[in-house]
Amino acid sequence: MRWSDLFAPTLRDAPADASTANHRLLVQGGFIRQLHAGHYSMLPLGMRVYVKVEQIVREEMNRIGGQEFLTPALHPASLWQRSGRWESMGEEMFRLADRKGADLALGMTHEEVFADLAREISSYRDLPQIWYQIQMKFRDEPRPRSGLLRVREFAMKDSYSFDLDDEGLDRSFDRHHRAYTRIFERLGLPAIPVAASSGAMGGTGSTEFMVPSPTGEDDVVRCGSCGYAANRERAASAVEPVADNEAGPEAPVRFPTPGVRTIEALAEAEGGAPADRQIKTMVMALDGAVTLVLLRGDHQLELQKLRDGAGAAEVRPAQAAETVERLGASPGSLGAVGVRGLRILADHALAGRRNLTTGANEDDWHLSGVDVGRDIAVDEWLDLREVAAGEACTVCGSPLEVVRCIETGHIFKLGRRYAEALGATVLDPDGVERTITMGSYGIGIGRAMAAVAEIHHDDKGLVWPVPVAPYEAVITVAAARDEAAAAAGSRLYEELGDRGVEALLDDRDARAGVKFADAELIGVPWRVTVGRALADGVVELTERATGTTERVAVDDVADRLAETIAEMHGLMAGV
RNA sequence: CGGGACGUGGCGCAGUCAGGCAGCGCACCUGCUUUGGGAGCAGGGGGUCGCCGGUUCAAAUCCGGCCGUCCCGACCA
Numbered sequence: 001m002r003w004s005d006l007f008a009p010t011l012r013d014a015p016a017d018a019s020t021a022n023h024r025l026l027v028q029g030g031f032i033r034q035l036h037a038g039h040y041s042m043l044p045l046g047m048r049v050y051v052k053v054e055q056i057v058r059e060e061m062n063r064i065g066g067q068e069f070l071t072p073a074l075h076p077a078s079l080w081q082r083s084g085r086w087e088s089m090g091e092e093m094f095r096l097a098d099r100k101g102a103d104l105a106l107g108m109t110h111e112e113v114f115a116d117l118a119r120e121i122s123s124y125r126d127l128p129q130i131w132y133q134i135q136m137k138f139r140d141e142p143r144p145r146s147g148l149l150r151v152r153e154f155a156m157k158d159s160y161s162f163d164l165d166d167e168g169l170d171r172s173f174d175r176h177h178r179a180y181t182r183i184f185e186r187l188g189l190p191a192i193p194v195a196a197s198s199g200a201m202g203g204t205g206s207t208e209f210m211v212p213s214p215t216g217e218d219d220v221v222r223c224g225s226c227g228y229a230a231n232r233e234r235a236a237s238a239v240e241p242v243a244d245n246e247a248g249p250e251a252p253v254r255f256p257t258p259g260v261r262t263i264e265a266l267a268e269a270e271g272g273a274p275a276d277r278q279i280k281t282m283v284m285a286l287d288g289a290v291t292l293v294l295l296r297g298d299h300q301l302e303l304q305k306l307r308d309g310a311g312a313a314e315v316r317p318a319q320a321a322e323t324v325e326r327l328g329a330s331p332g333s334l335g336a337v338g339v340r341g342l343r344i345l346a347d348h349a350l351a352g353r354r355n356l357t358t359g360a361n362e363d364d365w366h367l368s369g370v371d372v373g374r375d376i377a378v379d380e381w382l383d384l385r386e387v388a389a390g391e392a393c394t395v396c397g398s399p400l401e402v403v404r405c406i407e408t409g410h411i412f413k414l415g416r417r418y419a420e421a422l423g424a425t426v427l428d429p430d431g432v433e434r435t436i437t438m439g440s441y442g443i444g445i446g447r448a449m450a451a452v453a454e455i456h457h458d459d460k461g462l463v464w465p466v467p468v469a470p471y472e473a474v475i476t477v478a479a480a481r482d483e484a485a486a487a488a489g490s491r492l493y494e495e496l497g498d499r500g501v502e503a504l505l506d507d508r509d510a511r512a513g514v515k516f517a518d519a520e521l522i523g524v525p526w527r528v529t530v531g532r533a534l535a536d537g538v539v540e541l542t543e544r545a546t547g548t549t550e551r552v553a554v555d556d557v558a559d560r561l562a563e564t565i566a567e568m569h570g571l572m573a574g575v
Numbered sequence: 576c577g578g579g580a581c582g583u584g585g586c587g588c589a590g591u592c593a594g595g596c597a598g599c600g601c602a603c604c605u606g607c608u609u610u611g612g613g614a615g616c617a618g619g620g621g622g623u624c625g626c627c628g629g630u631u632c633a634a635a636u637c638c639g640g641c642c643g644u645c646c647c648g649a650c651c652a
Contacts, residue, residue: 012601012613013587017645028586037644092651109652142576142650150651201652217651303650316649410652442652478611513612531611 003506020215022453023147025462029522038144038152048470057157060183064175066130071113077103079112083421094138106138114160115422124164124428132159148450161439169437176441180409188465195230197304203414210405213454220405221387226396233304237391242276248355249369257366261332263297279358281334283323286312292336294346302386309382327361335359336376347384406451411441462523466568471504474524478512478531489530499562
């Protein structure tokens with residue numbers, strides 16, 4: 001491609017509304033443009049990167065035996081009604097009606113569609129299967145953000161595995177795990193696999209692939225010494241037990257605490273107790289049912305753990321009126337002692353604790369001497385505590401770190417839920433009808449691209465890894481009007497093309513500084529500068545990532561570059 | 576959904592408080608000069624000032640309503 005023919009509207013100034021690196025640089029470099037919030041157009045440069053990401057994903061899916069499909073984005077409501085998700089998906093699903101009034105949805109994922117197709121698998125002999133597609137998903141996100149990181153319309157590689165039993169699912173899951181590891185390696189993304197919450201997807205287990213970046217939206221809890229890693233939504237840690245050695249009273253004792261409304265205030269108050277000897281009582285609505293959730297005073301609630309542990313789809317803090325109605329007091333003076341008729345969930349860290357302090361369910365009064373086992377009717381003990389940095393790893397005891405990450409992939413063991421709902425069964429060797437066991441696996445193409453941009457850039461612009469770079473090399477003809485230089489540039493362009501190098505020839509009639517700045521902004525890995533030294537038969541070869549420049553004979557440079565780039569491809573592909 | 580900021584040629588911004596010809600830089604077009612780190616000079620094209628309504632002789636500017644975009648949080652496969 002000649003730059004003079006390329007539509008790559010680079011901007012001198014960064015767009016004002018882009019605060020994250022991927023957003024700012026992809027817009028400034030002329031890769032993408034926004035149509036409206038959460039919807040972006042791919043421009044020619046962006047499309048080249050996008051296609052390469054897609055192709056790497058495709059190659060690795062094919063390598064594990066995946067078969068490529070393409071299914072519709074517009075689905076009939078009836079399909080989603082069969083799985084129950086027409087109701088449960090809520091406002092995140094785009095819904096519309098056709099001219100006849102039939103309800104339709106824009107697909108946000110395709111478990112139902114593929115499970116429906118899988119009804120045509122009729123024998124265990126045809127299992128396992130891995131089916132995938134790279135196709136648009138639509139999700140009415142409450143808040144699209146961070147450029148391509150969270151959008152409402154995006155291409156996703158989604159795959160679905162079909163096996164006879166759990167052992168088969170484990171194998172399909174492991175194959176995907178390996179494929180994902182290779183994909184992220186080739187993309188230049190340092191993704192770490194972590195144990196994750198399955199959320200609304202359901203199933204027996206899931207693994208997320210997380211790329212550390214401050215732009216991310218998830219926290220990963222990680223042990224630097226044994227390698228334990230989990231999403232904070234389900235991570236565990238060991239807590240130092242608190243010794244309750246003083247024997248408490250026979251029964252809880254009421255004491256006045258005028259104006260005390262917080263854990264901190266109670267720790268300071270007359271007759272109060274330190275936070276780790278208090279019970280934090282939170283009133284939550286779990287699918288609408290008012291529930292008491294108890295934690296140690298100095299611990300924080302992890303909402304997703306509550307959701308997962310209690311099996312609730314929707315969790316929210318109770319409204320003030322609900323709280324007063326059920327407990328007779330306002331937040332700040334709440335407690336679970338003597339409470340009847342409400343479900344009580346407690347965090348493990350409270351088990352066996354004695355002589356604690358908590359609210360008395362009367363404003364301005366608290367109770368001391370509370371013995372959890374004796375005084376509180378806990379219905380269920382759960383892990384509800386948010387892990388904090390520095391707490392001990394449950395595996396090896398080392399201090400844990402909390403790292404902000406971008407979720408670039410998520411793989412799920414689904415089990416039989418969707419196959420059951422859609423009626424996907426096979427006959428086993430004994431002629432018995434068995435429901436197929438499924439897994440589902442996703443990578444967002446645009447998000448992966450955004451993650452690469454977040455990881456690989458500097459103050460001059462993007463620094464694409466070779467496998468996803470829009471062009472592998474740019475030939476910068478410093479003085480386009482110099483006929484000898486222009487001819488040498490064209491010849492180099494041909495030579496690189498002959499050797500399979502994707503080159504961009506910057507033949508624009510612009511000043512050298514403009515061309516250098518643009519080449520750096522769009523992040524092409526190698527630049528060949530045809531300039532003054534051409535008179536000596538020499539050009540300059542500059543590596544974008546390091547900025548190092550080498551003088552190379554013009555007759556050798558095509559071979560040199562082709563070799564270097566081939567090596568980089570090989571390394572990245574793990575060959 | 577709660578909080579905050581913003582909306583003026585393609586991009587970045589000033590002008591709004593205090594109503595009075597819509598401006599600046601970059602980009603774009605023409606010419607001349609320049610030509611290895613975002614050139615100079617001269618000339619030129621391009622904007623219903625987010626939308627609707629109101630006040631006023633007069634509205635980018637004041638008032639009301641709405642829409643949109645970004646950020647934080649909530650939420651999130």
